[in-house]
Amino acid sequence: MQSKRKKSAVEKVFTGIRGLDEVLLGGVPKGRSTLITGGTGTGKTVILNEFLYQGITQFKENGVYVAFEESKMDIIKNVKGFGWNYASLIAQKKLAFVDAGALREMTFESGQNYDLSPLIERVKYALKKVKAKRLVIDGLDNLFSRFQNKDAVRQALYQITAELKDSGVTVLMTAEKLGSDKGLSRYGVEEFVADGVIEIELVKGQQQFLRRMFAVKFRGTGFRSGIIEFEITDQGLLVYPKIPVENVVAKTDFQVRKGFGIKGLDDILGGGIPQGHMVLVSGNTGTGKTMFGMHFLKQGISEGENAVLVALEEPVEQVKKTALSHGWDFNRYEKEGKVSFVTTNLIDISNDRLLYQIISAVEGINAKRVLVDSISTLLSATMSEEQVRQFLLQLSRYFKAKGITFIMNCLSSTSFGAAHGQLLSSLVTNEMRLSSVTDGIIMLLFVERGQRIKKLLTVLKLRGSQHSKEIFSFEIEKGGIKMGEKYEE
Amino acid sequence: MNSTEKTKDKPAEENGKLSRIRVAESNNLEFKRKEAEKHNIIATPTLIKARPKPEKRIVGDLSNKERPLTSLDLEVVKPRQ
Numbered sequence: 001m002q003s004k005r006k007k008s009a010v011e012k013v014f015t016g017i018r019g020l021d022e023v024l025l026g027g028v029p030k031g032r033s034t035l036i037t038g039g040t041g042t043g044k045t046v047i048l049n050e051f052l053y054q055g056i057t058q059f060k061e062n063g064v065y066v067a068f069e070e071s072k073m074d075i076i077k078n079v080k081g082f083g084w085n086y087a088s089l090i091a092q093k094k095l096a097f098v099d100a101g102a103l104r105e106m107t108f109e110s111g112q113n114y115d116l117s118p119l120i121e122r123v124k125y126a127l128k129k130v131k132a133k134r135l136v137i138d139g140l141d142n143l144f145s146r147f148q149n150k151d152a153v154r155q156a157l158y159q160i161t162a163e164l165k166d167s168g169v170t171v172l173m174t175a176e177k178l179g180s181d182k183g184l185s186r187y188g189v190e191e192f193v194a195d196g197v198i199e200i201e202l203v204k205g206q207q208q209f210l211r212r213m214f215a216v217k218f219r220g221t222g223f224r225s226g227i228i229e230f231e232i233t234d235q236g237l238l239v240y241p242k243i244p245v246e247n248v249v250a251k252t253d254f255q256v257r258k259g260f261g262i263k264g265l266d267d268i269l270g271g272g273i274p275q276g277h278m279v280l281v282s283g284n285t286g287t288g289k290t291m292f293g294m295h296f297l298k299q300g301i302s303e304g305e306n307a308v309l310v311a312l313e314e315p316v317e318q319v320k321k322t323a324l325s326h327g328w329d330f331n332r333y334e335k336e337g338k339v340s341f342v343t344t345n346l347i348d349i350s351n352d353r354l355l356y357q358i359i360s361a362v363e364g365i366n367a368k369r370v371l372v373d374s375i376s377t378l379l380s381a382t383m384s385e386e387q388v389r390q391f392l393l394q395l396s397r398y399f400k401a402k403g404i405t406f407i408m409n410c411l412s413s414t415s416f417g418a419a420h421g422q423l424l425s426s427l428v429t430n431e432m433r434l435s436s437v438t439d440g441i442i443m444l445l446f447v448e449r450g451q452r453i454k455k456l457l458t459v460l461k462l463r464g465s466q467h468s469k470e471i472f473s474f475e476i477e478k479g480g481i482k483m484g485e486k487y488e489e
Numbered sequence: 490m491n492s493t494e495k496t497k498d499k500p501a502e503e504n505g506k507l508s509r510i511r512v513a514e515s516n517n518l519e520f521k522r523k524e525a526e527k528h529n530i531i532a533t534p535t536l537i538k539a540r541p542k543p544e545k546r547i548v549g550d551l552s553n554k555e556r557p558l559t560s561l562d563l564e565v566v567k568p569r570q
Contacts, residue, residue, distance in 0.1 A: 106545050107546045108546065109548055109549050110547055110551060114535075114550075115532065116531055118525035118531050118532060121521055121522045122522060122525050124522070125523070147532065152532075
């Protein structure tokens with residue numbers, strides 16, 4: 001349901017833009033035209049520029065830039081910010097411009113008796129000059145707004161794209177789209193020249209703008225559907241491709257157990273968490289969720305399994321300090337490449353970006369254990385409950401395919417002060433809602449007994465595995481968690 | 490193009506130089522492309538007023554003299570009696 005996969009004869013060309021080729025299942029159709037449409041400032045031109053630049057530098061495919069929007073000089077200046085040296089590429093005859101951007105202000109029209117054959121000739125001339133394989137046309141709508149004779153413009157575009165179809169030159173072009181426009185672009189460009197259309201938009205988050213794109217159509221070829229988030233970084237575009245949910249084989253192995261290294265706890269779990277499981281550790285603030293997670297990671301590291309800590313709750317430095325107070329030197333582990341930390345800005349969290357960050361971190365050190373501290377932070381930040389569920393679903397499918405064991409902490413607010421015989425009354429809807437996604441739930445709770453606060457633990461659920469159903473007490477001491485006796489009222 | 494030429498003759502004699510590039514008519518493709526590139530022409534016919542600055546351009550039918558010329562900030566000079 002996430003992607004349309006069709007076996008097709010359409011050959012594709014890598015754009016070279018990080019993440020985009022995954023979304024487009026291999027790139028844009030070779031020798032065809034793809035239209036990028038969207039409002040002002042959405043990043044259309046950056047896509048064109050990066051397609052051109054990566055083409056030349058990564059794939060040795062020379063390119064031609066047809067500029068209707070900005071002048072050549074402005075474009076050269078703008079891309080310098082990404083570290084792309086166009087002047088040098090032009091000098092090496094790898095890049096050529098058809099510069100029609102400066103004409104915008106000074107052209108008048110008298111009647112409609114003219115044609116755009118010089119434009120066509122110039123494009124052909126430039127393509128020949130650098131033996132181009134890529135052509136970008138920026139600001140097609142300018143051409144339409146400048147010339148009243150729409151037929152002449154359409155015909156010229158049609159001629160350009162028709163001639164290119166056989167030459168194997170791949171075309172990317174942009175056209176502006178206003179919010180009020182009903183079609184994909186203001187002048188209906190896509191209908192007759194584009195084989196594929198990518199629409200991009202800028203949406204207001206709580207604190208910042210978020211960029212999104214979606215492939216609208218690609219004739220005869222597959223792409224991942226759905227909204228894809230992207231960013232413009234100082235090195236160009238960064239597209240966060242969704243992880244395809246289908247075609248993932250779970251590598252859950254119930255025989256292989258991942259222990260916490262806490263005496264007593266691993267026995268309660270029947271040896272540890274089965275490999276590939278996603279386990280929710282739920283409890284109120286101060287019950288020791290983070291400690292359990294760190295035990296889990298630390299144990300992994302001591303067994304030679306690298307770990308990723310997604311620290312959403314506290315600053316990484318603070319996490320490291322806490323760990324060090326128990327004798328676990330996460331700073332050293334990090335330097336040795338045994339642990340990676342992932343943090344994110346908690347306002348306007350992007351699903352796709354966080355997924356991408358976590359997966360990059362995991363793949364960077366080939367981690368086998370992951371801790372997300374905590375999932376509640378996501379809920380209280382910008383993600384909706386449904387988004388969190390989807391996020392977990394995607395993460396869990398991916399981790400299962402890789403056999404990565406995964407703990408996420410969850411703050412449950414009402415786990416304090418259960419009365420006699422009602423220790424589980426505190427199980428709130430959060431855990432229940434996430435329950436279908438998770439393979440196991442470990443609950444931590446406080447009870448007040450005999451003028452003292454006791455910490456209790458119980459394993460509510462552990463798919464496909466024997467586990468103790470009892471309630472146990474535990475304490476956090478120097479050196480970590482110490483399990484206590486079975487708790488009885 | 491004929492109408493273009495006629496329009497241009499008079500003011501050219503009085504005030505300055507006028508060059509005509511037969512971009513559309515030339516049979517030399519290379520010449521056509523290079524000239525179009527050099528003068529940044531994307532449609533034919535195009536009339537360019539290069540000097541005095543600012544540069545102005547007009548595309549399309551030039552048989553009506555008055556409108557194109559005023560668009561280029563040029564006065565239509567009546568032939569002397």
